[in-house]
Every structure is written in C-alpha cells, then in structure tokens.
Amino acid sequence: MTTNKYVRQMKRLSIALLCWGMTSGAFASSSSTAQCPSSNFGEFVKAFSSAPEIRKAFIASPVKYVHVTADGKIPKVVERSLGVIAADELKVLLPENAAESVLTIEIKEPNRVVVRDEAGHFLKIFVFKHSDCWALSRVEDWAIDAVMEEITQSEKLxxxxxxxxxxxxxxxxxxxxxxxxxxxxxxxxxxxxxxxxxxxxxxxxxxxxxxxxxxxxxxxxxxxxxxxxxxxxxxVPDAGLTLADFYCDEGEYDENHGCINPKESIATLERVARLGSTKALIRLGEVYEAGALVAADLPRAMACYRKIQKTDPKTATVLVERLAARGAVSDNSIQCFEAGSF
Known part of the structure; x- marks a missing residue:
C-alpha cells in the first residue's frame, strides 16, 4: 500500500513537471520565433511602438537604462541594468502620445529613436541592437528638470x-x-x-x-x-564685440570677403565702448589703424588707445608706442568716438 501511494505521487509529480515543461517551452518558443515586423528600421519602430506583443518580443534583457541624478550640487550620470522596462517609458514612442505632450519623434538610422521637446525639458533616446532583428537595448533619459530643482533649491535666480x-x-x-x-x-x-x-x-x-x-x-x-x-x-559687453563681428561676417569666417555691414559694425563697437568696454576701445583703435572697415586714420586710432590708459595702462602704453613708431601723434582735437560719417 505504501508502495502504491509512492507510485501515485511520482506519477502526479511527473505529470506536473511535464505540464510545466510544455508551458515554459511554449513561451520560449513564442519569444524566440516572433517574426521581425520589418527589415526597415523606420517600419520596425512603427510596429514596435504600436504593438504590445512586438515590444514584448523585441526588448533585450537586460536593458541598459541611463538617467541623470543630483549628487549634492553636481549632476551625475547613472547607468543601470534593468530586467524589465516600465510600459510608461515606451508610451512616448506612439506619435499620438508624443503629439499630446508636444514632443517630436526622430527616427535616426541605423538604430536610434530620439524623443524631445523644443525647450530642453524632455529628451529620451532609445537605442536598438540588431542581429536577426532589432531589439531595444538601451534607454537614455537626459531630462534634468528635477535635477535642476535640487541643485538650485537654495538659490535666488x-x-x-x-x-x-x-x-x-x-x-x-x-x-x-x-x-x-x-x-x-x-x-x-x-x-x-x-x-x-x-x-x-x-x-x-x-x-x-x-x-x-x-x-x-x-x-x-x-x-x-x-x-x-x-x-x-x-x-554683456563681449556680446557687443561678437555682434560687431557678426555684422561683418554673419558667422562665415572667410577672410577673403570684405565686411558686409561696416556701418553697423563700427556703430556697435562705439556703443559698447561708451558703456566702458576696454576691449571695444582696442577693437576700434585696430579698425582705424588697419583701415579695414574705413580708411586708415592713425590719429583717431591713437585717441582710442589713449582712452584706455586709465583702465589698462600697460596695454595702452604698448599700443600708443606702436602707433608712435609709425609716425602717429596725439591730437587732443580728435576723439575716438567721432566716427566720421558713421
């Protein structure tokens, strides 16, 4: 009787093991035999974002997850390995969800999807790895609004x-x-x-x-x-210097063409110099000394250089002596800011 009881128990255990094996085998087969929705990455992403069963089949395990945290006052990039990606992480891949949150989706060949806004509040990058098909292998969350709140919480901005x-x-x-x-x-x-x-x-x-x-x-x-x-x-005085340059070259740094708008360039240098910028005064002097934007005017260049003697006497001395060696003389009747027809 004891033997029969033991046999019955072993039969039940065998049946349970068989059923478990069949079930787990079926699940593994389903995951491993899922058909790649497309050989085109863009089409694959559309299917991946819209079909839960495709997402389930084509997410690597583990997935690398990158985000930014605050370590005191310092932002710190943290990378973790996750066995499961929360469904909310992938909702933004659906165009209608992205549009609702005023986000844009950019599919970048060969293996990236970038979801972002236009104010620096949201930036997620989804990276896929390809073998027989693509699989999501990395999620990078670069949003730092929460980090900024922690870093600047005691500051008056x-x-x-x-x-x-x-x-x-x-x-x-x-x-x-x-x-x-x-x-x-x-x-x-x-x-x-x-x-x-x-x-x-x-x-x-x-x-x-x-x-x-x-x-x-x-x-x-x-x-x-x-x-x-x-x-x-x-x-910002230095911005005035950049503006003066931009009036001349519009950001195209080609020394072979002349200044596009010399009138506005010199007027900007004058305005910034009047606000107390030593750099603008030096630049004005160089303009009149070189004769690049207007005809060379060494007396006026001398007036500009002498004007910086109170703020930067060492530089002023070097510049004044250089002009003097070229035959320029100081003339108190000539002022740096009297920019001729400008």
Missing part, C-alpha cells in the same frame, strides 16, 4: 537664469554621452539657452548665439542670431 544654468549642465553632460547622443544634448543646450533668452536673460541670449555659431548645436537663421546678439549686447 533672476528670470532666465535657471534655463541658462540648465544649458550649461547639458553642455557638460555631452562629455558623458556617446557622440551619437551628444548631438542631441547640444541641441538641448541650445533649446535651454533660447528658453532663458525668451525669459529675459542677456547671458542666455549670448550663449544661444554662441553655441549656434560654434557648429556644435543646430545653426539658427541669421536673423535670429542677430536678434539674440542685439538682446545680449545691451548688458
């Missing part, structure tokens, strides 16, 4: 200053990202600066123009760069 600081952090985070992702961090940097400029920050306006002209971030239209530099030059 002027309008636009938070966005300026955020742009600076995005710029620094580029060094922590791959070159492919860094492109979008530069774009987020520009977006943050532009947001700060809209809120009244002259420094943010100057930074936006600068990073656009640098070629790191997307190039803005010349009219917009000009407006940013004009806004910035009202409070």
């Amino acid at each position: 002027t309008p636009g200053e938070l966005e300026l600081k955020k742009g600076v952090i995005f710029d620094r985070l580029v060094n922590k990202a791959s070159p492919e992702s860094g492109i979008y961090l530069y774009a987020a940097t520009l977006d943050s600066y532009l947001d700060g400029a809209r809120k009244g920050s002259a420094q943010a306006a100057f930074a936006a123009a600068g990073i656009s002209l640098s070629g790191q971030a997307p190039r803005l239209e010349n009219s917009r760069i000009l407006a940013l530099l004009i806004q910035a030059s009202e409070q």
Whole structure:
C-alpha cells in the first residue's frame, strides 16, 4: 500500500513537471520565433511602438537604462541594468502620445529613436541592437528638470537664469554621452539657452548665439542670431564685440570677403565702448589703424588707445608706442568716438 501511494505521487509529480515543461517551452518558443515586423528600421519602430506583443518580443534583457541624478550640487550620470522596462517609458514612442505632450519623434538610422521637446525639458533616446532583428537595448533619459530643482533649491535666480544654468549642465553632460547622443544634448543646450533668452536673460541670449555659431548645436537663421546678439549686447559687453563681428561676417569666417555691414559694425563697437568696454576701445583703435572697415586714420586710432590708459595702462602704453613708431601723434582735437560719417 505504501508502495502504491509512492507510485501515485511520482506519477502526479511527473505529470506536473511535464505540464510545466510544455508551458515554459511554449513561451520560449513564442519569444524566440516572433517574426521581425520589418527589415526597415523606420517600419520596425512603427510596429514596435504600436504593438504590445512586438515590444514584448523585441526588448533585450537586460536593458541598459541611463538617467541623470543630483549628487549634492553636481549632476551625475547613472547607468543601470534593468530586467524589465516600465510600459510608461515606451508610451512616448506612439506619435499620438508624443503629439499630446508636444514632443517630436526622430527616427535616426541605423538604430536610434530620439524623443524631445523644443525647450530642453524632455529628451529620451532609445537605442536598438540588431542581429536577426532589432531589439531595444538601451534607454537614455537626459531630462534634468528635477535635477535642476535640487541643485538650485537654495538659490535666488533672476528670470532666465535657471534655463541658462540648465544649458550649461547639458553642455557638460555631452562629455558623458556617446557622440551619437551628444548631438542631441547640444541641441538641448541650445533649446535651454533660447528658453532663458525668451525669459529675459542677456547671458542666455549670448550663449544661444554662441553655441549656434560654434557648429556644435543646430545653426539658427541669421536673423535670429542677430536678434539674440542685439538682446545680449545691451548688458554683456563681449556680446557687443561678437555682434560687431557678426555684422561683418554673419558667422562665415572667410577672410577673403570684405565686411558686409561696416556701418553697423563700427556703430556697435562705439556703443559698447561708451558703456566702458576696454576691449571695444582696442577693437576700434585696430579698425582705424588697419583701415579695414574705413580708411586708415592713425590719429583717431591713437585717441582710442589713449582712452584706455586709465583702465589698462600697460596695454595702452604698448599700443600708443606702436602707433608712435609709425609716425602717429596725439591730437587732443580728435576723439575716438567721432566716427566720421558713421
């Protein structure tokens, strides 16, 4: 009787094991034999974003997850391995969800999807790995609004200053990202600066123009760069110098063509010099000494150089002596700011 009981127990155990094996085998077979929805990456992404069963079949395990946290006052990039990706992480891949949140979706060959806004508030990059088909292998969440709140919680910021600081952090985070992702961090940097400029920050306006002209971030239209530099030059002297250059070259650094708008360039240098910029005075002197934008006028160049003696006597002495060696003399009747017909 004991033997029969043991046999019955073993039969039940065998049946249970068989059923478990069949079930788990069927699941494994379903995952491993799922058909790749398309050999075209763009079409694959459309199917992946809209069909839950495809998402389930084509997510790697584990998935690398990157995000930014605050380590005291310092932003820190953290990377983790996740066995499961929350469904909310993938909702933004659906065009209707993205549109509802005013986000844009960019499918970048060969293996990336970038979801972002135009103010530096949202930036997620989905990276896929390809073998027989694509599989989501990495999610990068570069949104830093929560980090900024923690970093600046004890600071009193002027309008636009938070966005300026955020742009600076995005710029620094580029060094922590791959070159492919860094492109979008530069774009987020520009977006943050532009947001700060809209809120009244002259420094943010100057930074936006600068990073656009640098070629790191997307190039803005010349009219917009000009407006940013004009806004910035009202409070930032160095922005006035950049504006004077922009009137001449419009950001195209070709020494072979002449100044496009010399009148506005010199007028800008004068305005900034009147605000107390030693650099603008030196630049004005160089303009009149070289005769590049107007006819050479050494006495007027001398007047500009002598005008900086109170603020930078060492530089002034060198410049005045250089002109004197060329035969220029000081003439108190000639003023630096009397820019001829300008």
